[in-house]
Amino acid sequence: MTLTVGFRLGNDTTGRQVTVLVTETGVLHRAHGLYGRLPRVSPPVASPALAATLPALRGDNPLARRIAELRTEHAAYTRKGYTRPLIPPAVVRVDVKEHPPQDRMRHRELVHAFTDAAPTTPRSLEAAIKEFRTLLGLPTRPEGIAPAPRGRPLPPRVTAMLRTLAHGSAITPTRPRPVGWTVTGRAVRLHVGAAGEDLDRAAVLDLQAALSAWLHFTEQPKESAAAERPPSRS
Template sequence: MATLVVGFRLGNDAATRQMTAVLTETGVIHRAQGLYGKLARASKPDSTFALTASNAVLKDEIPLARPVSHLRQLHTSYTKKGYTRALIPPVVVRLDVEERQHGAQHRELIQAFIGAAPNTLQSLDAAIREFRTALGLPSRPLNVAWVPRTAPIPPQVEAMLRTLAHGSPLTSSSQRSVR
């Protein structure tokens, strides 16, 4: 059975380290990191609460919203740590490796991703959009045109905008005391 994944591999030239993150269609994030040229050490996978919980509050949540958000946070945090070289830019790949269902490290999945990922330059948002589209999930539209407001701006808001345009700070009006 094939597994659809989205992932990336970042490198830190100063520390000669690399980090790979892969999100599977089941919502599990697999990570591996290590030195350049060495076999990366796989970390324990991060599974999302939304896909494993049977909580009534989460029934309206869009599938994979939390893991996608976590993948974005990983990309941002590692970029801030100096992992700025895109060794494998964000990409969507269908792997011929079946994902393990228990929470064990999955080095084979990471290695299959590294071997199968093409070196096509695209943003993380574009890769996530492609991933969500391939799974049939809703995704953000590419170009949302700005539409002017049809209703007039309320007078209070208009007055605040004029005040801000002149460079003056906004002050709140005196409020009634609570009794």
């Protein structure tokens, strides 16, 4: 027995359909073709976490990426005109043993078992994913709460300089030189002496960190930026 979650969408304009499903092992299966014809099954897409050859992927949940991809596939095909829910999002436990992910074998029997047993009751994709995760004992996303965007963490040096700007202090080069700069919360100022001087790598990295801190410090929310934008002339 294999637990699956997936859907089948149809495009009435082109007469084509697509079936996408994810199994409990974290493998995505896809099949597509014309209405009334035997669909063409694509090679399965296994989660990178199943191999765990990269340190960054060790401990990653194999289902996380594939469930996210299931959402992406549903949205992408809907935008392409696949708006008819031939099989609404559903959770199905099929009586088929999935091929080992490393074999990358097209599993037509698994896809057929899903489409044959899937109910036709209208349902949202998020509701199906929630049931799928619940049956597997995985945490689910609370209803009505969208995932918070995750920004890339700032380097420690930039974070420290950002605190300096927030305290109203200026950032200056680590070593004084004829060609220098000063970064404050209001502006970035360059100091040019009588003669020019090339900045070495250490000086460039110093300036880059200060500029990154200044850009984050002066970044405006979208609402504020829109309010300050001058009205367009008609």
